[in-house]
Amino acid sequence: MELPQRLNVALKEWASVCNALEEGRQIILLRKGGILEAIGGFELENPQFFLFPTYLHQNAQMLKQEERGRLVQMSAEPAEISISSAASVTDIIRLKDRGQMNRLESEHIWTPPLVDMRFNYRPANPLYLLLVRTYLLERPITIQNTPQYAGCKSWVPLTEVLSTARATPAVDEASYATRTARIKSLLDA
Numbered sequence: 195m196e197l198p199q200r201l202n203v204a205l206k207e208w209a210s211v212c213n214a215l216e217e218g219r220q221i222i223l224l225r226k227g228g229i230l231e232a233i234g235g236f237e238l239e240n241p242q243f244f245l246f247p248t249y250l251h252q253n254a255q256m257l258k259q260e261e262r263g264r265l266v267q268m269s270a271e272p273a274e275i276s277i278s279s280a281a282s283v284t285d286i287i288r289l290k291d292r293g294q295m296n297r298l299e300s301e302h303i304w305t306p307p308l309v310d311m312r313f314n315y316r317p318a319n320p321l322y323l324l325l326v327r328t329y330l331l332e333r334p335i336t337i338q339n340t341p342q343y344a345g346c347k348s349w350v351p352l353t354e355v356l357s358t359a360r361a362t363p364a365v366d367e368a369s370y371a372t373r374t375a376r377i378k379s380l381l382d383a
Contacts, residue, residue, distance in 0.1 A: 202355040203240045209247035215328040218365040223324040224312045241283045256308035278334040285325040297380040329361035
C-alpha cells in the first residue's frame with residue numbers, strides 16, 4: 195500500500211519503537227482493538243499514519259537489553275513532538291497463540307513480559323500483528339503537543355494535514371518483502 199502525499203492522523207507509539215521502525219530494526223507492531231473484520235481479512239480505520247513518539251510510559255524493562263541504551267526517558271511528554279516518519283500497514287494478522295511471538299523473537303525489540311502483557315490485556319479481545327512499512331520524512335515536522343493529543347489513546351487526529359512528499363522507505367522494497375515473507379512463515383510454523 196502506497197503512502198499518500200498528505201495525512202492528518204498519527205499513531206501514538208513508544209519513541210523507542212518508532213526509532214526501531216525508522217531504522218528498519220523492526221517492521222511489526224502489536225495492537226488490540228481498532229481493527230475491523232472485513233471480507234477478505236482485517237482492516238484498520240487508518241492504514242496509513244504518522245508515527246507520534248511518546249516517552250512517558252516507556253519502560254526499559256520491557257525492552258531487550260541491547261535496546262535499553264537507546265531509550266530516551268522523560269518525566270513528562272514534551273511540549274513539542276518531532277514527527278520524523280509515516281507508516282503504511284501492509285498486513286494485519288490475528289495472532290492465535292503466544293507461541294507465534296516466541297518464533298518472532300528476532301523481529302522486535304520487546305521482552306517476553308511486554309508481549310505477555312499485550313496478550314493478557316483484555317484477554318477476550320484478539321491480539322493483532324501489523325506488518326508496517328515505515329517511511330522517513332524528508333525533514334522532521336515539529337508540532338505542538340496539545341491537550342487533544344494527551345492521554346492513553348492510540349490514534350490522534352492531527353490539527354492540520356501534513357505532507358509526506360519525498361518520504362523514503364526505511365527498508366527497501368526487496369528487503370521488506372523478504373522480511374514479511376519470513377515473518378508470515380514463522381507465524382505459520
